[in-house]
Amino acid sequence: MKILIKTEFAYLILLMLTIGLVAWQHFGMNISYSYQLSREVPVTLSNDDINGGRSRGILSYTNGKPTLNCDIVLSQSFPFCSILLPLSNNNGSGIDLQRYDSLTLTLGFQASERDTLLVYLNNGEIIGNDQVIRANMQVLVPATGTQDYTLPLSQFHVPSWWIFSRTEQNITTASRLDNVQNIQLSTGDHRSARHVQIQVLDFHFDGKWMRAADLYFYLLVVWAFAAVAQILVIARRFRFKYLYTQREAKRLNEINNFLQVERDKFETLAKHDALTGCLNRNGMIDILGRAIGQFEHGNSSTALILLDIDNFKQLNDNYGHDEGDRVLVQLAKLLRKHIRDNDHLVRWGGEEFAIVCEQTSTAGALTLAENLRAVIESSHICEHSQVTASFGVAKLNSKHIENWFKRADESLYLAKKQGRNRVTLAP
Numbered sequence: 001m002k003i004l005i006k007t008e009f010a011y012l013i014l015l016m017l018t019i020g021l022v023a024w025q026h027f028g029m030n031i032s033y034s035y036q037l038s039r040e041v042p043v044t045l046s047n048d049d050i051n052g053g054r055s056r057g058i059l060s061y062t063n064g065k066p067t068l069n070c071d072i073v074l075s076q077s078f079p080f081c082s083i084l085l086p087l088s089n090n091n092g093s094g095i096d097l098q099r100y101d102s103l104t105l106t107l108g109f110q111a112s113e114r115d116t117l118l119v120y121l122n123n124g125e126i127i128g129n130d131q132v133i134r135a136n137m138q139v140l141v142p143a144t145g146t147q148d149y150t151l152p153l154s155q156f157h158v159p160s161w162w163i164f165s166r167t168e169q170n171i172t173t174a175s176r177l178d179n180v181q182n183i184q185l186s187t188g189d190h191r192s193a194r195h196v197q198i199q200v201l202d203f204h205f206d207g208k209w210m211r212a213a214d215l216y217f218y219l220l221v222v223w224a225f226a227a228v229a230q231i232l233v234i235a236r237r238f239r240f241k242y243l244y245t246q247r248e249a250k251r252l253n254e255i256n257n258f259l260q261v262e263r264d265k266f267e268t269l270a271k272h273d274a275l276t277g278c279l280n281r282n283g284m285i286d287i288l289g290r291a292i293g294q295f296e297h298g299n300s301s302t303a304l305i306l307l308d309i310d311n312f313k314q315l316n317d318n319y320g321h322d323e324g325d326r327v328l329v330q331l332a333k334l335l336r337k338h339i340r341d342n343d344h345l346v347r348w349g350g351e352e353f354a355i356v357c358e359q360t361s362t363a364g365a366l367t368l369a370e371n372l373r374a375v376i377e378s379s380h381i382c383e384h385s386q387v388t389a390s391f392g393v394a395k396l397n398s399k400h401i402e403n404w405f406k407r408a409d410e411s412l413y414l415a416k417k418q419g420r421n422r423v424t425l426a427p
Ligand SMILES: Nc1nc2c(ncn2[C@@H]2O[C@H](COP(=O)(O)OP(=O)(O)OP(=O)(O)O)[C@@H](O)[C@H]2O)c(=O)[nH]1
Pocket: 308, 309, 310, 311, 312, 313, 314, 316, 320, 321, 322, 323, 324, 325, 328, 349, 350, 351, 416, 420
């Protein structure tokens, strides 16, 4: 939860930063390049006489601003006059205009004939082994008088005459503005004799120190990075959670298994006699419940055999309590050995045992009791004296358990009374 809040906070900061940067780029981040035009600026003049033409240009200054007066004279060559405003940075090379968007010129213009103005940004570059000046041009339709003209730099293009003037192979025809050495203002290409006056009052390049496209790209990279980082964080968190859950599940499973084993142990302890391992009275509850249920449905018969060791007190007194215990354990073993799987042996009291025989007739129970009696009599479970037991047998004949046990107990009492080591049947 804490991490989630931290992440959301980080994203909020990033979002605010993005909005701030986009707004700043849009409304601010402005850069500008210009200088004050004066007589000291080494403005140069050029005419068509370089191509054998006869036009005549004169450079003068009006209020310190360079002014070109040009008489266009028609001849074989292309007639023109132009002036060049130098551009250079501190180390003397041209200026890089890639971060600028527009050029604004403040011009005064007069012409005897309708004319255009050709604006060049001449870029120095190396093609092959040669230093070459690439012409980047845009045509301006000037109005008479003084006016500002804003030219988007993206609309400068390389004119075809420049491309045809080059002999190099694979020359690129796109405009390039990374090393612009001068602004050249030239009379237009209207082919008639005329007088043209161009006064350059001011110029400036405007731009942003970071272009919108660059900013968007950087922001995209940052957001993509943040998204990937977030995905990694989420994946890591899920992995931790998964491993933690797995560990917890394993631990709980172990605890569960341990508890189950312990519960089984307690259940066994609660239902079994600690000395002989036989069922105790508590462990008999289910068996008796089942016997009563079957009796009520009338589809089975159950018999109860109660047996009690004869003169056990004497044995204890003569040979000690430990010997008495040993006899009890041996007797339980012997009984278990001679009863069926679905007969239930219970230690009913001190030296008294009960055997619940499901699906057993009275005759069957009597036979079993008699067999057990004989087996006990003939066994040597006590090395000092012969051990015998008396038996009382009662068939379940009502749904009252107490009555059933009372009848068995009474017949056992009768067996004792009649001399012990015998089996009697309850009526
Ligand atoms: N060693 C030992 N003796 C026990 C245990 N439970 C009961 N006894 C003893 O069993 C004896 C039972 O004695 P009585 O009830 O007088 O019966 P008896 O001596 O067997 O005589 P009859 O039943 O009449 O044959 C007592 O001395 C009890 O102390 C036991 O877990 N271990």
